[in-house]
Amino acid sequence: MKSSEQPTLFGLLRHGQTRWNSLKKIQGQMDSPLTARGRSQIDQWGTTLGQWHWDRIVASDLGRVVETVEILNKKLHLPITYDTRLREQSWGRWEGLTLPHIHENFSQDLALRVAKGWGFSAPGGESRDAVRQRVQGILTEISSNFPGEKILIICHQGVIKALIYHLMNRAFLPEEDPLLQVNGFHLVALESGVFSINKLNIPRSFRS
Template sequence: MSAERTLLGLIRHAETEWNRARIIQGQEDTVLTPEGREAARGWGRSLAGRGYERIIASDLTRARDTADLVNETLRLPVAYDCRLREQDWGRWVGSTVRELRANQPGAVEYQEAMGWEFRPPGGESRVDVLERSLNALRDAAERYPGERVLVVCHTGVLMAVTHHLLAMEYLPEEGNPLQPYHLHRVAAKGGVLTLDKLNEPLA
C-alpha cells in the first residue's frame, strides 16, 4: 500500500431525464438533460485550478457523458470503472418511489428500515455497493499515489461511501449528509480512506 496521500474528489453525474421524472434508474443507461449537460460544463470550469490530475468515472452513459463534459475544460486522462456504477435496483428500475408506495404498500418502508441491508427485489444491497465502491477507490489511490483524482459516480456510491466513513446506520431518521451537486473529498493513504471534506461547492 502506498504511503502517499491521494485525494479523491467525488461528484455525482449531472441531471438525467429519469432524474427529472423521479424514475428509479439503477444501472439502466439514461441520458442527461440539456440543463444537466450545461451544469456539467460549468463544473469543469469550477474545478479548473483545483489541481485534479485525472478522472475516473462509472462506465454508465450518464457518468461517462458527465466526465466528458467536465473534461472539455480540464483536459485530463479519463478511465472508467464498472465498480463505480449505481446500485442495481432490480425489479424496481423504471418505477417511481410514489408508484412503489401505492402499488406495493409497505415494501419501500420495509427496505428502508433495513439500513445497510436495503436490497430492492432482484437487486443488490447497499453493503454490496459499499464493498465494490471502496475497492475501486482504494485501487485508484494505489494506482495514482499522491495525485488528485476526480471521481464521477452516482448517488448510491456517494451515499454508501460517506455513510460508511461517517459511521452511520443508513436509516431514514439519520437524514442525508450530502447536498446535491456538490464535491465530496475523500483522502486515501496506506489503504485507509478518510473524509477530507463534504459538500464543497461546484459553482
C-alpha cells in the same frame, strides 16, 4: 511520479441531472440522457473543478456518466478510465419505475427493506453494503496504482453515499438527517489504507 507516502485525494461528483431524474424514475444500472439543465450543471463544474489540478478521471461506464465526463473534460483535458465497479446500485425489478409508483404499490415491502439500513436492496437488486464494498475496493486499487495523485471520481449518488455514510458511521436509516447535497462535490483522502473525509458539499460556485 508522486510519492506513496502522500495521501491519494479523491474528488467525488455525481453525474448531471438526467431525463429520468426529472421524472423521478429509478435508474439504477439502466440509463437516460442528461437534460439541458444537467449539461449546464456539469459545464459549470468543469470551471470549478479546474482549481484542484487533477491527475486523471476514473468514472462509471454508464451512459449518463460518460456524457458527464465528456462535458467536463472539454475543460479539464485529463486521461480517463471507465470502470463497472463505479456503477450505481442496482435496483433490480424496480428500475424504470417512478418513486411515487413504488410508494403507492409496494409501500409495505419498501418500508421493510428500508428498515434494513445497509442491508437495503430492491427486489432482485444489490444491497447498499455491497455497493460500499465495491467502491472501497476500486478506490483502494486506484490509490495503489496512482499513489499521491488527485483523482476525480465521476459516478452516482448511491455510490457516493455508500462510501461517505460508512466513513461517518451512519446506519443508513430514514430517521437520520440528510448529510449530502445531491449536486455537491466531496473530497475524500486515502492514506496508509485508511479513508478520511476532507470536505463535504462543496458548491459549484466554490472559489479557492
